[in-house]
Amino acid sequence: MTQDELKQAVALAAVETIKPYLGTGAALGIGTGSTADLFIDALAPYAREIGGTVASSERSAIRLKKHGIEVLDLNSVRDIPVYVDGADEIDHGMHMIKGGGGAQTREKIVAAVADRFVCIADESKLVNTLGKFPLPVEVIPLARSYVARQLMKLAAEHPMVEVNWRLKPDGSAFMTDNGCVILDVKGLSIADPVELEGRLNQIPGIVTHGIFARRPADVLLLGTSTGVRTITAASHTK
Numbered sequence: 001m002t003q004d005e006l007k008q009a010v011a012l013a014a015v016e017t018i019k020p021y022l023g024t025g026a027a028l029g030i031g032t033g034s035t036a037d038l039f040i041d042a043l044a045p046y047a048r049e050i051g052g053t054v055a056s057s058e059r060s061a062i063r064l065k066k067h068g069i070e071v072l073d074l075n076s077v078r079d080i081p082v083y084v085d086g087a088d089e090i091d092h093g094m095h096m097i098k099g100g101g102g103a104q105t106r107e108k109i110v111a112a113v114a115d116r117f118v119c120i121a122d123e124s125k126l127v128n129t130l131g132k133f134p135l136p137v138e139v140i141p142l143a144r145s146y147v148a149r150q151l152m153k154l155a156a157e158h159p160m161v162e163v164n165w166r167l168k169p170d171g172s173a174f175m176t177d178n179g180c181v182i183l184d185v186k187g188l189s190i191a192d193p194v195e196l197e198g199r200l201n202q203i204p205g206i207v208t209h210g211i212f213a214r215r216p217a218d219v220l221l222l223g224t225s226t227g228v229r230t231i232t233a234a235s236h237t238k
């Protein structure tokens with residue numbers, strides 16, 4: 001199976017996890033990315049039964065609305081029973097790196113509100129140690145150089161560390177939905193994601209970064225060549 005077929009399979013599996021909420025008025029949390037796009041498309045037939053959605057990006061909001069699915073302002077929503085989103089990497093403890101599409105800040109907020117985080121990913125995303133995928137760090141523009149210098153201090157533990165300002169193909173700065181820039185940190189090997197998440201949270205100028213360890217996924221729907229595996233941190237054996 002191709003990677004796209006695996007993503008399609010997990011997107012369809014994720015629809016099953018939200019079916020109990022159809023017709024109940026509950027708001028669903030919707031992630032961002034190519035896997036989340038397929039999930040959004042798979043929701044289209046249920047548009048009239050969905051009580052509303054909270055989108056983690058403008059991109060996902062536009063796609064949801066195209067399918068006639070209502071998008072709510074998070075400020076008007078108190079409870080989100082389930083949040084479905086992809087990941088760039090996920091380890092065996094359900095910790096993730098996210099933000100390849102630059103959406104990690106809104107994703108972390110919606111995930112924090114949600115009771116349950118269902119991660120949908122193809123098998124290439126499951127890793128023993130996070131860090132091969134460059135860690136996206138969203139930064140207030142005026143703090144970019146300062147934060148880059150602070151991040152370079154990670155070289156004490158990660159000798160290969162490299163910090164790159166994310167640019168668009170035309171050479172202009174990639175800007176997030178929040179008007180911020182992204183620094184991508186290469187060369188990490190994250191032995192303790194909970195500790196590093198907390199440490200990076202302390203650097204002034206960082207809005208959010210892509211380590212999701214303090215709020216890991218509850219369930220991973222993993223697309224493999226032999227079918228979709230349902231994995232939880234407790235159930236998982238390497």
Ligand SMILES: O=C[C@H](O)[C@H](O)[C@H](O)COP(=O)(O)O
Nearest residue numbers: 033034035086099100101103
């Ligand atoms: O900012 C983007 C998000 O964190 C995505 O969930 C992540 O990059 C995975 O995206 P994809 O499903 O396209 O691999």
